[in-house]
Amino acid sequence: MTSDILFRVSGIFVCLCLLSGLFILGGTDWPADPSQSVGPDVEELEEDFEEEIGEEIESEGQVTDADEPVVEIENDDASVRVELQGQEDKLDNLEEDELVTFSGEITDEQEIEVHTNQVAVREPWEVQYMYGISLGGALLTAIFGLNYWRVNLRKIQVEPRERPLIPILGRDNNG
């Protein structure tokens, strides 16, 4: 194994160790929770909602009753339904299945008072659009990358092509 390959493989190993350390550090919320989750999670709410009264919370839920309005906050393991209050201009015109992102205070059993201007509503198709267009972005990057770079397995590296597969940029046509 050449010194170049050894250098890069060693460096990659060190980076992977550093990254794993950061993933673990992030899980301990030191020096702060990098995910910035605010308030109790869904499991805590499902277990004892009354205990969380007075806590701030930031979350997103799907509208199950547009008249009250009631949203369902859920993950893979738990779900709770809460009635949102305040910000009438946004919450009075909801439709079922819309997604409401909010920041507020838990004021009573199954009730949250949302903070002014800290509510946003979107329709389910908008979330699908977001993931779809993001996938498009990933594909675009991969296509651009493959157009200008190739994998050299023998040297265990990614190296630039002498010429792009498809000339796209102005300098691609220069010698």
Place this chain on the structure above:
Amino acid sequence: MAELFTHVVVGFVIAVILSWKYQWITPPLIPVAMVGAAIPDLNRISLLVDAAAIEALFGIPWSWSVVHRAGGALVVCVLFSLLVPKEYLKSVLLMLLIGVTSHFVIDYFLWQASGTTNLMLWPFLDIEIAYGGFYRSSDRWTAVVSLVIAGIVLVVDRWHFAKSD
């Protein structure tokens, strides 16, 4: 965060414009900036492998969010730059960092329910900045505007280098 398409297209635009002034930014380095712009969104691996599953499996705390913060993104940039030959390492690392920075700058203007920005500088600093963001990640206009600008930049780029032949 803005959706990934807008991020990588903005990374493309910035890299191409910089290449007009800095000759060392050759065409292969343009997609490198796009990769850099995508790095913070590697936290989306949580959609495939939940952090809670790793915590349960290995009994250790875990958070994927760190790659969407300065500390994690920096380590990923160094890791990716080590995949290329030594003579390209510095330029690739710099382009990745430019892409990552563009991602964080765009996300600074993202609407947050909390009314503050993300902890972008974690773990170096745990500061949040109060700001009223003006767009959401599901907005469509960001992709349209960035695509139009990218189209214009591409046309100007081809004209610029044809003129200098």
